[in-house]
Amino acid sequence: MSATQLEMRAGESADLVLRGVEVLDPVAGIEAQHDVVVRNGEIAELLAAGEAKADGLEEIDAGGLHAFPAFFDPHVHLRTPGQEHKEDIETGARSAAAGGYCGILAMANTEPPVSTPADIEALLVDARAAAAVKVGFLATVTRAMEGVELTEMASLRAAGAAGFSDDGLPIRSARILRRALQYQRLCGGTIALHEEDPELSGAGVMHEGPVSAALGLEGIPSISESTMIARDAALAGYEGGRIHVQHLSAAESVEAVRAAKAAGVQISCEASPHHLCLTDEEVRSLDPQRFKMNPPLRSEADRQALIEGLRDGTIECIATDHAPHAAEEKEVPFEQAAMGVIGLETAFAALYTELVLPGTIELGLLVERLAGGAAPFGVERPSLTPGSEANIALCDLSARWTVGAEGYESRSSNSWCAGKELTGRVLMTLAGGRIAYRLRSFSMGVAG
Amino acid sequence: MRHLLSIEQLSKAEIEAILDRAESFAEVGRRDIKKVPTLRGRTIVTLFYESSTRTSSSFELAAKRLSADLVSVKAAGSSVDKGESLKDTIATLSAYDPAAIVLRHPYAGAAQMVAGWANVAVVNAGDGKHEHPSQALLDVYTLRRRLGSLEGKRIWIVGDVLHSRVARSNLIAFKAMGAELTVCGPPALIPRGLEQLGCTVEHSLDGAGEADVIYALRLQHERMAESFVPSIREYAEHFQIDSRRLGPRQLLMHPGPVNRGVELSGEVIDSPQSLINEQVASGLVVRMAILYELLAAGHEEPAPVTGNGHATPIGQPA
Numbered sequence: 001m002s003a004t005q006l007e008m009r010a011g012e013s014a015d016l017v018l019r020g021v022e023v024l025d026p027v028a029g030i031e032a033q034h035d036v037v038v039r040n041g042e043i044a045e046l047l048a049a050g051e052a053k054a055d056g057l058e059e060i061d062a063g064g065l066h067a068f069p070a071f072f073d074p075h076v077h078l079r080t081p082g083q084e085h086k087e088d089i090e091t092g093a094r095s096a097a098a099g100g101y102c103g104i105l106a107m108a109n110t111e112p113p114v115s116t117p118a119d120i121e122a123l124l125v126d127a128r129a130a131a132a133v134k135v136g137f138l139a140t141v142t143r144a145m146e147g148v149e150l151t152e153m154a155s156l157r158a159a160g161a162a163g164f165s166d167d168g169l170p171i172r173s174a175r176i177l178r179r180a181l182q183y184q185r186l187c188g189g190t191i192a193l194h195e196e197d198p199e200l201s202g203a204g205v206m207h208e209g210p211v212s213a214a215l216g217l218e219g220i221p222s223i224s225e226s227t228m229i230a231r232d233a234a235l236a237g238y239e240g241g242r243i244h245v246q247h248l249s250a251a252e253s254v255e256a257v258r259a260a261k262a263a264g265v266q267i268s269c270e271a272s273p274h275h276l277c278l279t280d281e282e283v284r285s286l287d288p289q290r291f292k293m294n295p296p297l298r299s300e301a302d303r304q305a306l307i308e309g310l311r312d313g314t315i316e317c318i319a320t321d322h323a324p325h326a327a328e329e330k331e332v333p334f335e336q337a338a339m340g341v342i343g344l345e346t347a348f349a350a351l352y353t354e355l356v357l358p359g360t361i362e363l364g365l366l367v368e369r370l371a372g373g374a375a376p377f378g379v380e381r382p383s384l385t386p387g388s389e390a391n392i393a394l395c396d397l398s399a400r401w402t403v404g405a406e407g408y409e410s411r412s413s414n415s416w417c418a419g420k421e422l423t424g425r426v427l428m429t430l431a432g433g434r435i436a437y438r439l440r441s442f443s444m445g446v447a448g
Numbered sequence: 449m450r451h452l453l454s455i456e457q458l459s460k461a462e463i464e465a466i467l468d469r470a471e472s473f474a475e476v477g478r479r480d481i482k483k484v485p486t487l488r489g490r491t492i493v494t495l496f497y498e499s500s501t502r503t504s505s506s507f508e509l510a511a512k513r514l515s516a517d518l519v520s521v522k523a524a525g526s527s528v529d530k531g532e533s534l535k536d537t538i539a540t541l542s543a544y545d546p547a548a549i550v551l552r553h554p555y556a557g558a559a560q561m562v563a564g565w566a567n568v569a570v571v572n573a574g575d576g577k578h579e580h581p582s583q584a585l586l587d588v589y590t591l592r593r594r595l596g597s598l599e600g601k602r603i604w605i606v607g608d609v610l611h612s613r614v615a616r617s618n619l620i621a622f623k624a625m626g627a628e629l630t631v632c633g634p635p636a637l638i639p640r641g642l643e644q645l646g647c648t649v650e651h652s653l654d655g656a657g658e659a660d661v662i663y664a665l666r667l668q669h670e671r672m673a674e675s676f677v678p679s680i681r682e683y684a685e686h687f688q689i690d691s692r693r694l695g696p697r698q699l700l701m702h703p704g705p706v707n708r709g710v711e712l713s714g715e716v717i718d719s720p721q722s723l724i725n726e727q728v729a730s731g732l733v734v735r736m737a738i739l740y741e742l743l744a745a746g747h748e749e750p751a752p753v754t755g756n757g758h759a760t761p762i763g764q765p766a
Contacts, residue, residue, distance in 0.1 A: 210641030216577030216616050217556055219640065286557030331535055333555035335576060 005160030013041030041433020070102030074373030082111025100393030136162035181241030226252035233260035251305035288337030317372030324412030607665030
């Protein structure tokens with residue numbers, strides 16, 4: 001069976017030592033201060049602080065800083081082809097690098113959608129030319145996302161497709177999804193699902209509840225999501241298929257995934273930083289730039305259920321659903337505005353500020369879940385154990401910064417964190433053994 | 449008061465100040481010359497993206513009675529038809545340096561966005577299904593004249609609450625004035641969670657005998673096609689206010705336009721309990737009072753939300 005293919009641009013392998021850095025890799029069980037030696041793009045050694053020899057390596061005084069396995073996001077929108085005015089592979093990958101990510105998977109709902117092997121091959125060539133981090137591409141489940149006929153899934157997989165998704169739209173027809181799950185036995189490739197019953201969502205623009213009642217906005221009920229998850233989990237169980245549920249937003253959805261896992265279904269799922277940090281109360285501002293997305297921000301009880309799902313492992317990964325939009329698509333009244341927010345550059349800092357600092361979740365859990373999106377798509381999880389390819393997020397947990405004050409690496413600025421002051425900042429990212437990002441103001445002083 | 453964007457932004461005292469001002473304009477309306485020079489030399493733009501009879505005509509007449517220069521723009525037949533964005537339209541109209549823009553728009557939050565773009569007082573004349581503050585103020589004014597005070601009065605709002613900006617604004621305004629609110633209609637036309645706005649929800653008119661005021665809402669015919677109700681006939685059977693259901697000491701209101709024979713029977717519209725025509729008359733003086741409070745009271749220029757005097761780009765959100 002074919003495998004997920006990730007590509008990034010060529011470059012010099014990193015040769016450096018992070019002096020005295022606090023290393024935290026919860027999966028490898030590493031939590032100590034070390035000199036981290038990176039040679040030829042590999043993590044060569046973890047030595048006691050101060051013991052690494054300079055040896056022609058760039059020395060970085062990382063005392064007081066933290067090194068985590070770099071993050072992996074299985075759900076971003078790079079808007080290529082067709083909407084490069086919002087984002088392209090170069091800017092999207094740069095945005096990811098600035099957020100501490102070493103790899104991302106791009107959704108296929110472009111213009112036109114990514115539906116043919118030639119599309120996948122062309123995108124991988126682009127990534128090889130322009131991407132600062134590893135980028136993989138999903139293909140659509142159905143041709144042109146019309147929900148009627150399957151794409152040539154086996155050929156797409158052979159061309160390197162990371163999986164399949166009609167994200168942006170649900171797969172309305174249970175019959176079509178069933179056929180895709182049957183065909184998956186032949187070609188592999190996780191099917192990632194945007195779960196929403198269009199009949200129940202109607203023309204909804206926010207969560208249905210007291211806030212939508214007060215604002216006179218049409219609501220999207222929680223059950224629009226959870227009933228489709230229940231349907232699709234049943235299909236996956238019946239066919240022995242493998243599915244990944246995208247952007248969980250509601251308590252009922254967490255329960256549906258939990259029940260499916262208990263029943264032995266091969267199902268994984270993700271939650272987004274904005275659903276973990278915000279509720280529909282934000283929509284009272286009627287600001288679509290920051291608070292309009294699909295699925296919508298839901299109630300505090302839903303947010304708590306997502307956090308609980310993150311803790312107990314029902315939700316194995318955090319995915320940003322990074323969704324760039326041009327200013328003119330957001331500078332319109334709420335109901336008319338495009339859905340989606342960008343999130344790659346702020347995911348770690350926002351979750352560290354909103355969930356770790358108040359003691360809601362442990363730092364180790366956050367770091368683990370931010371890379372949890374690799375495994376469901378057959379990608380190796382970034383690790384800090386010696387011998388691993390260097391994929392490292394170097395963070396200053398005491399740095400405070402205002403989101404958007406210095407602009408964005410992304411081509412778009414529809415950040416749900418715009419104007420927020422966050423604590424914790426990515427200073428440098430190593431991806432695929434190369435230096436993918438350095439914060440401009442982070443000078444690489446020679447240690448000692 | 450810089451803008452009138454929602455009833456929610458107003459305190460009870462601010463509502464009363466507008467109503468008191470409206471009383472004084474009612475006195476002007478009884479004179480032979482019904483015009484005052486207050487806003488002479490100032491420009492008011494009314495910009496209506498939806499059809500309207502009462503609201504647009506009464507804002508226009510209110511502006512004229514205050515001696516303002518009036519520019520009326522209707523979306524149909526304007527550059528909006530050619531695909532111009534709201535932001536660009538506002539930038540264009542701002543070039544006339546108006547003192548106020550009165551905006552009716554099919555989407556929630558439009559007036560609030562305009563207030564952020566242009567250095568001008570903005571009046572929300574209805575934004576989507578969100579709010580219709582001038583309607584709520586004229587309804588409170590009408591009731592206050594009839595009842596003296598709304599304190600402790602029981603008001604039932606009946607009908608299609610889901611699609612009604614009037615219901616939302618009036619709920620907030622009536623509550624602010626001390627009334628007790630009940631909302632009544634078929635379940636699919638009452639938004640989920642509405643009771644958290646501080647009202648009781650009923651699906652039957654059986655208890656409506658307790659009401660001092662019944663405020664009926666318009667039922668749009670297309671609601672039937674969308675299965676919010678199975679038929680107009682069945683809706684009328686359960687929710688129409690007719691002479692059997694309207695007691696002699698109960699007052700009847702409706703924001704108009706009325707579907708005769710649907711939410712109201714013909715005889716109650718023309719009954720002595722009906723305040724419907726009084727509501728329209730109140731609309732004029734209350735809208736004069738709104739424009740006065742925004743543009744003349746305290747002689748304060750509305751402060752810009754952003755920028756340099758003309759419609760300025762939002763740029764990076766704060």
